[in-house]
Amino acid sequence: MxxxxxxxxADSKGVERSGRRPGRSREGAxxxxxxxxxxxxxxxxxxxxxxxxxxxxxxxxxWNGLSDxxxxxxxxxxxxxxxxxxxxxxxLSLLLTLLGVVVQTPLSILLGVWAAGHQRNRAVLSAIYFVxxxxxxxxxSVLWRAVLDPNFGVPAHAKWLxxxxxxxxxxxxxxxxxxxxxxxxxxxxxxxxxxxAARSVPRVLYQAAEIDGAGRYRQFxxxxxxxxxxxxxxxxxxxxxxxxTTFDTVLILTQGGxxxxxxxxxxxxxxxxxxxxxxxxxxxxxxMLILVATIISLVMVRLTGYDKMNSTMEGM
Amino acid sequence: MSRRRPNILAGFGSTVxxxxxxxxxxxxxxxxxxxxxxxGSNGPFALPEHFTLDNYVDDFNSGFGQYFLNTVIxxxxxxxxxxxxxxxxxxxxVRSRSRMTGLVFRLFLLGLAIPSQAVIVPMFFAMSEVGLYxxxxxxxxxxxxxxxxxxxxxxxxxxxxxxxxxxEAMTMDGATHRRVFFxxxxxxxxxxxxxxxxxxxxxxxxGFLFPLVLTQSAGSKVxxxxxxxxxxxxxxxxPGMLAAVVLSMLPILLVYLFARRALVQGLMGVGGx
Numbered sequence: 001m002x003x004x005x006x007x008x009x010a011d012s013k014g015v016e017r018s019g020r021r022p023g024r025s026r027e028g029a030x031x032x033x034x035x036x037x038x039x040x041x042x043x044x045x046x047x048x049x050x051x052x053x054x055x056x057x058x059x060x061x062x063w064n065g066l067s068d069x070x071x072x073x074x075x076x077x078x079x080x081x082x083x084x085x086x087x088x089x090x091x092l093s094l095l096l097t098l099l100g101v102v103v104q105t106p107l108s109i110l111l112g113v114w115a116a117g118h119q120r121n122r123a124v125l126s127a128i129y130f131v132x133x134x135x136x137x138x139x140x141s142v143l144w145r146a147v148l149d150p151n152f153g154v155p156a157h158a159k160w161l162x163x164x165x166x167x168x169x170x171x172x173x174x175x176x177x178x179x180x181x182x183x184x185x186x187x188x189x190x191x192x193x194x195x196x197a198a199r200s201v202p203r204v205l206y207q208a209a210e211i212d213g214a215g216r217y218r219q220f221x222x223x224x225x226x227x228x229x230x231x232x233x234x235x236x237x238x239x240x241x242x243x244x245t246t247f248d249t250v251l252i253l254t255q256g257g258x259x260x261x262x263x264x265x266x267x268x269x270x271x272x273x274x275x276x277x278x279x280x281x282x283x284x285x286x287x288m289l290i291l292v293a294t295i296i297s298l299v300m301v302r303l304t305g306y307d308k309m310n311s312t313m314e315g316m
Numbered sequence: 317m318s319r320r321r322p323n324i325l326a327g328f329g330s331t332v333x334x335x336x337x338x339x340x341x342x343x344x345x346x347x348x349x350x351x352x353x354x355x356g357s358n359g360p361f362a363l364p365e366h367f368t369l370d371n372y373v374d375d376f377n378s379g380f381g382q383y384f385l386n387t388v389i390x391x392x393x394x395x396x397x398x399x400x401x402x403x404x405x406x407x408x409x410v411r412s413r414s415r416m417t418g419l420v421f422r423l424f425l426l427g428l429a430i431p432s433q434a435v436i437v438p439m440f441f442a443m444s445e446v447g448l449y450x451x452x453x454x455x456x457x458x459x460x461x462x463x464x465x466x467x468x469x470x471x472x473x474x475x476x477x478x479x480x481x482x483x484e485a486m487t488m489d490g491a492t493h494r495r496v497f498f499x500x501x502x503x504x505x506x507x508x509x510x511x512x513x514x515x516x517x518x519x520x521x522x523g524f525l526f527p528l529v530l531t532q533s534a535g536s537k538v539x540x541x542x543x544x545x546x547x548x549x550x551x552x553x554x555p556g557m558l559a560a561v562v563l564s565m566l567p568i569l570l571v572y573l574f575a576r577r578a579l580v581q582g583l584m585g586v587g588g589x
Contacts, residue, residue: 032493034416036408040401040464041420047439047461048427054438065441111333114326125330128338130580134568136522138540139561142547146347146554146561147340147360153554154343157359184336189583196584216323245431248524252547266433273437274529286434294429 052290058283065277076284085260086285089268090292092175096264097243099179100186101236108187108235112194113224133188140185141252148177171261174254178262181249186242190235197231198224233304237297244293265289348372348559355555371559375546379534380563383542387521388567390456390538394520395513397460398467402512406471407501411483421472427465432458433525440529454530455523455538463519467512474508475501511582521568539564 059076063069080086115126132140147153148167155162167173205223214222247266250256256263256271263271265285273282343360348371350364358365408414409421439458440449448454478501486496502509524540531537537545546553546560572579 031414032408032412032497034408034412034414034420036404036412036493036497037417037420040405040468041423043397043401044424044427044461044464047458048430048435048464049423051435051438051442051458052430054442055435058437107333110326110329114323114330117323117326125334126580127576128334128341130576130583131341131569131572132337133583134518134572134579135565136524136540136543138522138524138543139564142543142557143340143344143561145547145551146558147343149554152356152360152552154360157361184340187333188337192580192584241429241431245433247433252544266431269433270436273440279437279441283437286437289431290429290434293431297429 055283055286058280059287061280061283063279065279069280072280076280079281080284080288085263086265086268088260089263089265090288092262093244093246093264093266093289093292096175096178096182096246097240099175100182100243101239103179103183104187104190104239105232105236107183108190109194109225109228109232111187111191113198113220113228115191115195116198130188130192132185133192135185137185137248138252140181141249144177144181144184145253168254169258171258174258174262177253178246178249181253182243182246185249186239190239193231193235193238194228197228201227229304233300237300240296240300241293244289244296344558344561347555348562350555352553352555371555372563374556375560375563379537380539380542380560382534383537383539384563386452386537387539390452390459390523391517391520393452393456394460394463395516397456398463398512398516399509401460402464402467402471403502403505403509404497406468406475406505406508407497409468409472410475410478421468424465424468427462428469430462432462436525436529439526443530449530450532450536452531452536455526455536456520458526458530459520459523460516463516467516470511470515471505471508474505474511478504507581510578514579514582518568 058069060071060073061069062072062075111129115122115129135143148155150156150166150168155165155167165173167177201224205227206219209219209223245266246264247270250262250264250267251270254262256267266289269282269285269289272278272285346363347355347360349367349369350358351366351368351370354362354365405420405424408417435458443449443451443454448457482500482504483496486500491499522540523538524544527538527541528544531541543557543560543564546557550556
């Protein structure tokens with residue numbers, strides 16, 4: 001039954017596509033044609049796919065934005081891998097991403113599972129909880145820049161905790177601030193992901209466990225956590241892509257400093273393009289970021305067998 | 317359920333996190349109601365000695381009204397474009413058997429992995445070339461494009477849940493695709509539609525990189541740019557700066573207060589699917 005239906009609609013495809021205007025008699029019987037998807041496809045192609053192709057092309061060109069771009073082969077790429085700041089920026093991006101994942105994942109799993117429960121004060125607490133989700137990275141960065149300002153902010157009034165150190169003046173503390181701020185901003189989002197997933201864990205599993213006499217913590221490790229594995233992958237991929245492409249936070253909080261100690265790749269790309277006007281090199285960094293993010297995501301999907309575990313996605 | 321003991325550890329942990337989230341918000345709010353001298357001498361935790369709204373008034377006088385208006389225009393346009401384009405797209409993805417449509421869906425899935433920063437260089441030159449540099453339209457178009465993949469993913473997820481029997485029943489009655497779309501698909505996808513409205517509105521309202529690279533003059537600045545300028549130009553005026561932060565998030569915060577449940581559920585769908 002289904003196969004014939006498919007075959008018929010495949011046959012009538014040509015008819016549907018030529019008849020743009022949905023004619024009452026003919027189209028009603030079949031399925032909507034490509035015309036319904038076309039406007040979105042054209043728009044997306046024009047403003048996302050074409051620029052993507054252009055940035056790949058530009059990564060093989062030498063261009064200062066004024067003269068015409070010239071084909072330069074692998075020059076930009078060679079330059080990149082000979083550039084110590086570039087190599088350092090890549091490591092910094094990976095380090096920040098890794099630290100972000102390590103700090104945020106356990107935190108958001110715990111908070112998400114907690115928020116999925118039925119505590120009396122949960123609604124009130126989570127109302128404040130999710131506010132950072134709504135703020136722009138710009139607002140968050142400006143807020144924390146003010147709160148952590150060495151002269152007017154909290155450190156000036158809590159010397160017992162911060163000493164008289166300028167948090168933005170040392171690499172380790174500057175990185176610490178960046179990790180903390182992104183944790184502050186993004187933990188609520190991942191908490192939401194885990195909250196949704198934890199709510200959809202079948203109740204029978206817990207009932208069975210309770211009959212077997214399993215306590216709260218055993219239930220958490222043996223039921224909740226395994227059931228969350230797909231969400232862990234989803235959330236981690238979001239963290240990786242988000243972490244590798246962090247930009248506003250660095251621009252406002254540290255300006256890549258002290259020195260180039262927090263110059264991550266995305267920020268370095270911006271500088272290459274709009275401060276040094278080396279658009280070829282900037283494009284190469286852009287392409288590299290896309291490649292690294294895609295590879296890490298693919299590896300994570302493969303390693304965790306995410307692509308074969310569609311069954312636990314049901315009900316999400 | 318009722319016989320369970322309270323989970324003390326979880327309660328403690330969640331309270332700590334509440335403080336981590338809440339304290340900076342408190343500091344921010346309180347700072348905006350005092351003058352610079354008081355803030356400097358009393359520190360960020362003290363309640364305002366002389367309550368004042370001057371910080372907000374000053375911000376508004378230094379252009380934030382214009383930035384506000386621009387951001388509203390950008391946000392409404394982005395939401396309109398996304399909904400108008402993604403709704404029929406998702407309908408086609410779910411219902412069409414055309415090979416082209418399948419290809420388009422793959423293209424959008426690929427788009428999920430493209431960070432908007434990666435294309436900022438060609439975008440800058442393309443917009444300059446067609447004369448849309450420093451024009452709100454120049455921000456609206458790419459912002460909408462990059463919000464589309466996630467929105468398509470969300471909406472197709474919701475539309476897939478509509479049972480085939482409903483389509484069949486309508487088709488039997490001789491309904492056109494247009495009627496099926498408007499009388500069946502759209503009404504049954506309300507939750508998905510509100511999610512993509514929320515998501516694309518947040519994207520547009522909070523956008524930073526496209527406005528940073530694609531605009532320049534005060535007439536076309538959006539609120540995030542206003543904030544960024546404030547920080548670079550008058551970075552020591554903490555109360556004024558924090559008032560600007562509050563202004564930048566006020567509309568969203570108001571929406572959040574009134575429609576928290578819908579908003580949170582919408583955002584939940586972003587990561588959950």
